[in-house]
Structures are given as structure tokens and as C-alpha cells.
Amino acid sequence: MNRATAGRYGGKAAGVIFGAALLLTGFPADRLSAQDVQRGKVVYDKWCMGCHGETGLGDGPAAKFMLPPPRDFTGAKYQIRTTASGELPADADIERVVAEGMPGTAMPEWKSKLSGAEQKDVVAYVKSLSTFFEGAQPPAVVAFGKAPGGGADAIADGGKTFEKLECFKCHGMSGRGNGKSSPTLKDDWDFPIRAANLSQNWNFNGGGAVEDIYRRMRTGLDGTPMPSFSDALDAKVITDEQLWHVAQYVRSLSPEESPPAVREVIRAAPVAQGAALPAGPDDSTWSRAEPSFIPMVGQIIAKPRWFAPSVTGIWVQSMHDGNKLAVRVSWDDGSKSPDPAWDEWMARLVKSVTDADGALTPAQGPDRFWVQFPKRVTDEAERPYFLGGNTRRPVYLWRWASTPDASEEGTGTGLGRFAALSGASEMTHAASFTDGRWHVQFTRALVPADTTASPTFGVGRAIPIAFFAGDGSNGETGARGAVSAWYAIYLDVPTPPTVYVMPLVAVLLTAGLGLVVVWRAQQQNRKS
Amino acid sequence: MSQRSGLPFWPRHAFWQGVALTIVAYVLFDWGIPALRFVGIPSAPVPNSVVVEFMFIALIGIFMYVSENEARWAEFKQPIQSALVNRDKKWLRSSLLVVLPLFVGFMTFESTRPRVTADIQPRSIHPAPPTSITFRNKTIQLAGLENPLRKQGNLEDHMKEGRRVYYQNCLPCHGDLLDGKGHFGLGFSPTPLAFDGGNLPLLTESFVFWRVAKGGPGLPKEGTPWNSAMPVWEDFLTEDEIWSVIIFLYDQAGFKPRAWEAEGKEAAHE
Numbered sequence: 001m002n003r004a005t006a007g008r009y010g011g012k013a014a015g016v017i018f019g020a021a022l023l024l025t026g027f028p029a030d031r032l033s034a035q036d037v038q039r040g041k042v043v044y045d046k047w048c049m050g051c052h053g054e055t056g057l058g059d060g061p062a063a064k065f066m067l068p069p070p071r072d073f074t075g076a077k078y079q080i081r082t083t084a085s086g087e088l089p090a091d092a093d094i095e096r097v098v099a100e101g102m103p104g105t106a107m108p109e110w111k112s113k114l115s116g117a118e119q120k121d122v123v124a125y126v127k128s129l130s131t132f133f134e135g136a137q138p139p140a141v142v143a144f145g146k147a148p149g150g151g152a153d154a155i156a157d158g159g160k161t162f163e164k165l166e167c168f169k170c171h172g173m174s175g176r177g178n179g180k181s182s183p184t185l186k187d188d189w190d191f192p193i194r195a196a197n198l199s200q201n202w203n204f205n206g207g208g209a210v211e212d213i214y215r216r217m218r219t220g221l222d223g224t225p226m227p228s229f230s231d232a233l234d235a236k237v238i239t240d241e242q243l244w245h246v247a248q249y250v251r252s253l254s255p256e257e258s259p260p261a262v263r264e265v266i267r268a269a270p271v272a273q274g275a276a277l278p279a280g281p282d283d284s285t286w287s288r289a290e291p292s293f294i295p296m297v298g299q300i301i302a303k304p305r306w307f308a309p310s311v312t313g314i315w316v317q318s319m320h321d322g323n324k325l326a327v328r329v330s331w332d333d334g335s336k337s338p339d340p341a342w343d344e345w346m347a348r349l350v351k352s353v354t355d356a357d358g359a360l361t362p363a364q365g366p367d368r369f370w371v372q373f374p375k376r377v378t379d380e381a382e383r384p385y386f387l388g389g390n391t392r393r394p395v396y397l398w399r400w401a402s403t404p405d406a407s408e409e410g411t412g413t414g415l416g417r418f419a420a421l422s423g424a425s426e427m428t429h430a431a432s433f434t435d436g437r438w439h440v441q442f443t444r445a446l447v448p449a450d451t452t453a454s455p456t457f458g459v460g461r462a463i464p465i466a467f468f469a470g471d472g473s474n475g476e477t478g479a480r481g482a483v484s485a486w487y488a489i490y491l492d493v494p495t496p497p498t499v500y501v502m503p504l505v506a507v508l509l510t511a512g513l514g515l516v517v518v519w520r521a522q523q524q525n526r527k528s
Numbered sequence: 529m530s531q532r533s534g535l536p537f538w539p540r541h542a543f544w545q546g547v548a549l550t551i552v553a554y555v556l557f558d559w560g561i562p563a564l565r566f567v568g569i570p571s572a573p574v575p576n577s578v579v580v581e582f583m584f585i586a587l588i589g590i591f592m593y594v595s596e597n598e599a600r601w602a603e604f605k606q607p608i609q610s611a612l613v614n615r616d617k618k619w620l621r622s623s624l625l626v627v628l629p630l631f632v633g634f635m636t637f638e639s640t641r642p643r644v645t646a647d648i649q650p651r652s653i654h655p656a657p658p659t660s661i662t663f664r665n666k667t668i669q670l671a672g673l674e675n676p677l678r679k680q681g682n683l684e685d686h687m688k689e690g691r692r693v694y695y696q697n698c699l700p701c702h703g704d705l706l707d708g709k710g711h712f713g714l715g716f717s718p719t720p721l722a723f724d725g726g727n728l729p730l731l732t733e734s735f736v737f738w739r740v741a742k743g744g745p746g747l748p749k750e751g752t753p754w755n756s757a758m759p760v761w762e763d764f765l766t767e768d769e770i771w772s773v774i775i776f777l778y779d780q781a782g783f784k785p786r787a788w789e790a791e792g793k794e795a796a797h798e
Contacts, residue, residue, distance in 0.1 A: 046780070050694070050695035050699070051695065051704070061695045061696050062695035062699055065696050065697075065700070066700070106704075106711045108703060108704050110705070112705065112707070265644050265645065295715045296715060297700075297711075297715030297716070298712055300700055300701075300759070302759070303763060303764070385744075385755065386717075386755050390745075460642075462644070484715065485715065485716050485717035485755075486717065486755060490644045492644075493642075495642065500637075502637075502640050503637040505636075506629075506633050506636040507632065507633035508629070509629075510628060511625060511628075511629040514624070514625045514629065517612065518612050518613075518625070522613050525609075
């Protein structure tokens with residue numbers, strides 16, 4: 001695309017000169033007054049420059065500290081538009097992104113900070129950073145129409161069209177962003193870019209509603225490998241209704257509740273009387289355990305920090321049978337690492353992310369997952385330091401790695417400071433990788449053989465629990481990876497009968513007392 | 529029924545007075561006291577146990593009031609008596625006998641049913657700073673310490689450097705908007721501090737320097753259960769980098785740092 005190259009190289013100078021000329025001469029471009037631009041520059045320099053750079057090249061000081069990187073404005077390429085593929089965005093499109101932000105990226109919503117006028121001004125200034133808006137006519141907005149009725153048939157039909165349009169090539173058959181070509185994807189500036197994980201619609205850059213998804217398919221996401229399917233409509237390869245059905249199908253891949261609510265406590269339900277704990281991560285018994293969503297963020301606290309984590313959230317389920325605790329963690333990952341197909345991704349990644357805390361190499365490691373508990377569960381308010389504990393308050397860790405598929409239990413006294421417990425591990429694990437999703441089940445007795453070396457999982461109390469995930473095909477080795485804060489796991493006890501007996505007793509007593517009072521009053525009344 | 533004045537019967541009726549006073553007392557304790565803060569008087573929600581205690585005392589007073597003489601006491605008892613015995617009050621009597629026990633049963637269930645909650649994590653927002661800290665083997669006296677960069681070099685340059693430091697280090701948690709909602713912020717607990725609230729103007733720059741340099745692990749004992757994700761920035765940043773990001777931070781948030789008290793330069797934090 002010419003706009004990308006022009007934007008990256010020629011556009012820099014041109015944008016600055018044009019912007020300056022605009023300021024000096026008050027040149028009135030269409031709907032773009034010099035005053036707006038000037039006021040917009042003040043807003044931009046204060047709030048936007050840190051990421052998008054002084055001249056809008058997307059090269060601000062923070063640029064390499066996030067992925068996806070900030071937008072280069074000089075090429076005038078905008079992902080989220082209501083205009084046809086390859087067209088300039090409408091002003092309202094840029095205004096919407098400023099006001100609402102871009103989920104799944106570092107771009108926040110600005111409507112809570114900037115006034116409506118400031119938002120409009122900054123959009124005028126951002127446009128002035130590119131020559132492509134100079135004298136351009138307002139672009140035509142695509143007529144999107146309305147969604148036809150949804151339902152199971154529509155979703156099933158959408159699934160068929162999803163295959164026909166070969167969406168799975170990038171997004172994967174289950175839509176987890178793990179298609180065959182996903183490791184080769186790059187944007188127009190040669191940054192690595194992930195195919196959207198369609199099972200996490202709260203991270204869709206342009207919004208996760210059916211209408212948003214349909215619009216993205218109609219207009220494409222310019223600057224990214226995501227094409228527009230308007231041509232397929234024009235060529236009558238598919239009907240408009242079918243495309244809507246794809247949008248409904250894609251929406252159905254994510255949970256109804258989006259984003260999933262984050263709760264402090266993970267419930268470990270007791271298995272039914274006589275039933276067994278799940279035998280492995282793919283055991284159908286797991287479908288009966290309530291999943292808890294835990295958000296994961298980059299480990300940016302200890303050296304080396306990691307600003308581009310691949311795992312942004314995990315699902316945790318748990319059950320116990322009074323003797324053993326089973327915990328299943330599930331998360332999406334494009335590959336079973338290391339995977340040579342991802343070498344290309346790694347090569348681009350190391351060029352795109354900062355190496356401020358130490359060199360990045362394109363070498364891949366295994367996928368990793370750690371579950372963390374306090375070494376001793378106490379009634380004290382003070383928990384071990386959430387990032388791996390410390391010598392004063394150590395943590396108890398389950399550490400799993402994919403290649404070779406192995407796990408160990410041990411004591412942690414800080415991130416990366418780990419000592420395996422002596423003797424055979426009391427914790428066992430089983431892992432499965434299916435179409436871009438890891439399931440790992442950890443199982444251990446509630447009471448360990450040595451209660452001084454590792455914690456007892458007592459029922460009926462909240463036990464702190466935290467997580468670490470590393471994607472070996474995303475440069476996540478050592479301390480680089482995604483972490484969570486402390487949460488709690490609560491081993492449910494069967495509800496004691498007193499919970500129901502006590503209220504019943506209270507009802508009977510009160511009613512009896514009432515009857516006695518009435519009876520006595522009436523007796524006395526009769527006497528008098 | 530009162531024959532003593534032309535007023536409608538119930539405002540003077542001992543029973544209804546008792547009921548009304550009980551309701552007024554409850555509303556006052558449970559809602560009135562916490563609401564005082566809306567008229568500028570510092571207050572807080574009253575714990576349930578205290579409300580119960582207050583109500584007990586109030587009820588004693590109310591009983592004394594409705595039984596100050598025989599006539600009033602009889603008047604007070606009359607509606608109760610009537611509800612208990614009168615033939616035409618049969619429906620009222622029966623429904624009370626059903627509703628009251630059910631209500632008591634419900635309250636009992638509410639208090640005995642199991643609830644799952646994580647332990648409450650206490651936090652101290654502004655722990656007292658030490659008088660001096662060791663920054664990369666160098667002792668820095670915090671008491672009375674001013675930001676040295678405000679008196680040397682060019683403020684614009686410090687601001688620019690501070691912006692770089694902020695965007696490369698602080699942004700993921702504290703956010704572009706300084707609202708503590710950066711793209712990684714909500715993954716931590718407690719969530720990162722928002723700078724656009726009222727905190728910054730209450731703090732001296734030396735306090736901020738201490739919190740930045742030592743981070744969550746450097747919190748004093750009373751702050752430790754907090755489990756803050758704030759890194760120990762002396763591992764990453766130089767003294768000048770921290771001072772310049774503090775200059776940037778106050779400027780970006782539009783606040784002035786708290787000044788040390790003129791005389792003696794004692795610690796300004798209690």
C-alpha cells in the first residue's frame with residue numbers, strides 16, 4: 001500500500017510542514033479551521049504525544065512499551081471506520097475512537113477527561129498530521145442496514161459462512177486467534193499483529209457487539225491483514241444476511257456476559273456423594289464446575305519486565321471430594337511452544353518490544369503455568385508478596401511447563417527464586433492442548449504429608465491463590481510473562497442442616513409464642 | 529381514644545406515638561447519623577450492633593413516655609388488646625400470626641446462611657515516611673527535602689524527561705488519564721493510585737520520591753498487607769529520573785506539591 005510507505009517516510013516531513021503551514025497561514029481546509037487545529041495541538045501535546053509521538057508517527061516514548069503499538073497518524077490509515085476499505089475515515093470515526101478508546105489495546109477512552117470540544121479539536125489536529133486529508137472530500141459512509149433476527153439457525157448458518165470465507169485461516173476453527181497463518185500476520189508497518197481471539201469479544205478493537213463485528217467485516221481493518229468482505233457481497237459470493245449471520249456466529253463464540261465479571265473468590269464445589277474427581281483436564285465432569293475468569297497482565301514489576309503478554313485472561317475451575325483438590329486452568333494460546341511456525345512472529349516481536357530490561361532473543365521456550373498459594377494458610381491479614389513471595393513469607397508453587405510436559409511443586413521466595421520440595425511430588429498434573437486452548441488440571445491431597453512444607457487446603461475458608469502464565473512462542477521466558485493479583489479459592493462444605501433447621505425453629509417458636517399470647521389475652525378478656 | 533382536644537385522635541394516641549417514635553429513632557440512627565456528612569459534619573455508617581444498642585435505650589425511653597400515667601398506659605395497651613381479642617380483628621390477628629414468625633425465620637436464615645468472602649485486606653493510604661532512606665547505597669534525608677531539579681537546569685527539559693519516564697514506566701498501570709486505569713491497572717489489587725483525585729496536593733515531593741523509590745515492598749509494617757504492585761523503582765530509575773517524573777506528574781495533573789512548613793522543616797505527615 002502506498003499510503004503506508006508514504007506515511008512512514010514521506011509523510012513525516014510533509015505532515016509537519018503541512019501542519020506548520022496550517023498554523024501559520026490559517027489555511028482553511030474543508031471543515032478544518034486553523035483555530036481547531038491550534039487548540040487540538042495543545043490537547044495532543046499534553047495527552048497524546050507520549051504514545052503517538054511529536055509528529056504523529058506513532059513513535060512516542062511509550063511506543064515500544066506496548067503491543068499493539070500506537071497508531072502512526074501520518075498515513076491516515078484507521079482500523080475502525082464506517083467508510084469503505086481504503087477510504088479515509090469520517091471525522092465521526094476518529095471521534096468515536098478518541099471518546100471510547102480501543103478495547104484490547106493501550107488506547108483508553110478520553111470522554112471522561114476531555115470535553116466534547118477538546119475531542120473534536122484533537123481530531124482536527126490529528127488529521128492535520130497527515131497530508132491525505134488535505135483538500136479531501138468527506139468520504140462516503142457505508143450504509144450498514146440492520147441485523148436480521150438471530151437465533152440458533154442464524155448462528156449455525158454463520159458458522160458455515162465463516163468456513164466458506166476461510167476466516168479460520170487466521171482466527172482458527174474455534175476462533176481463538178490460532179489459525180495456521182496467525183504467526184505470519186503483520187500490519188502495514190511490519191509490527192506483528194494477532195488475529196483477534198473471537199472468544200474474547202471484549203478485546204475487539206472496534207467493539208464486541210454484533211453490529212460492530214458486521215461493520216468490521218464490511219469495511220475491513222485498514223492497515224491490518226483483516227480484509228473487507230464488501231467485495232464478496234458485490235460479487236454475490238455471499239448474501240448480506242449471511243454476513244450478518246457470521247457476525248452473530250462470531251458473537252456467539254464469546255460468553256454472554258462480556259467482559260466476564262471478575263470475582264474475588266473461586267468456588268471449589270464438593271463433588272456429588274460417591275462421585276469421583278475429574279480424571280483429567282478433558283473429563284466431562286468439568287462442565288459442572290463454575291468457571292471463574294481471572295484477568296492477567298504483563299509482569300512489569302521486577303526485572304526483566306514484559307509489556308506484551310500473550311495471555312490476557314484465564315478460566316479457573318475447581319472441585320474437591322473431601323480428600324483431594326482438583327484445579328483446572330484454561331487459557332488460549334496460539335501454539336504448543338516451542339513451535340517453528342512461530343519463529344517468524346518472534347523475529348518481528350523482538351524488533352517491536354523494548355529491550356530496556358535485557359536483550360530479547362528470538363529463541364522460543366515452552367509454555368508455562370504456575371499456581372501460587374501462601375506456604376502457610378493463616379488467619380493473619382498479611383499475605384505473602386503477590387509476586388512470588390519473599391523470604392519472610394514464602395509461597396507454595398505448582399509449576400508446569402509444556403515441553404517436556406512436566407510439573408513440580410516447591411517453595412518460592414521471590415519471582416524466579418524456587419526450591420522444589422524434597423521427595424516425590426504430591427501434586428499431579430495432566431495437560432491437554434486442543435485448537436488453541438490449554439487445559440491443565442492440577443490435583444493434590446487437601447492435607448499434605450508434611451504440613452510444614454506446604455499448605456493444608458482446609459474446607460470452609462478462603463485460601464489465597466495467584467497465577468502466572470508464559471507463552472513460549474511470545475518471548476516469555478524467565479520472569480517475562482503474565483501475572484495475576486491474589487484471588488481466593490474457597491472449598492465449599494455441604495451446607496450444614498442447621499442453616500435450615502434454625503430458621504424453622506425460630507418460625508415455630510415465634511408462632512407458638514404468638515398463639516399463647518393471643519390465647520391468654522382472650523382467656524383474660526372472657527373472665528373480665 | 530383521645531377526647532382531650534380537637535386534634536385527630538392518633539397524634540395524641542399513646543400507641544401510635546410509641547410506634548412513630550420507634551420508627552423515627554431507627555431512621556435517625558441508621559440513616560440520619562451517616563447522612564450528617566452531607567451537611568458537612570464528619571460521620572460514618574453506624575454499625576448494626578450499635579444501632580441495636582441505641583434502639584434498646586430509645587425503647588426504654590419510649591415505654592416510659594407512653595406509661596407516664598395509668599390512663600396513657602391503658603391507652604397504649606388498648607389497640608394491642610383489641611388486636612388480640614376482638615372478633616372483628618380476626619383477620620389482622622391471623623395475618624400477624626403468620627407474617628411475624630415468617631419474618632423472624634427469614635432474619636434467622638439471613639444470619640446463619642454461609643457467605644463466601646475473601647479476607648478483608650486493610651490498607652493504609654498514606655503511611656508515615658521514614659526520615660531518611662538509602663537510595664542505591666546513598667543516604668537521602670527525606671525530612672525537609674525539596675525536589676532538587678526545581679532549582680537546577682531548565683524546567684521544560686525536566687518536564688520532557690519526566691514525560692518520557694512516565695510513558696515508559698508508569699503508564700501501563702496509572703494510565704494516560706492519570707486515573708489509575710491503565711491497560712494493566714485493573715489486573716492488580718489494590719488497583720493503582722489515581723493521580724487526578726485529591727492525593728497529590730496533600731503530599732510533599734519527598735514523600736512521592738520515597739513511595740516511587742521503594743514501591744510496594746518498601747512500605748512500612750502498617751502498609752504491608754496492602755500487597756501493592758508498585759515496583760521498587762530505584763532498581764530501574766536514577767534519582768534524577770524520579771525527580772523529573774514527579775515534576776511531570778504534578779504538572780500533568782494540574783496540582784502543586786505540598787510545601788514543607790516554613791519553620792523547622794519538620795515532617796509534614798502525621
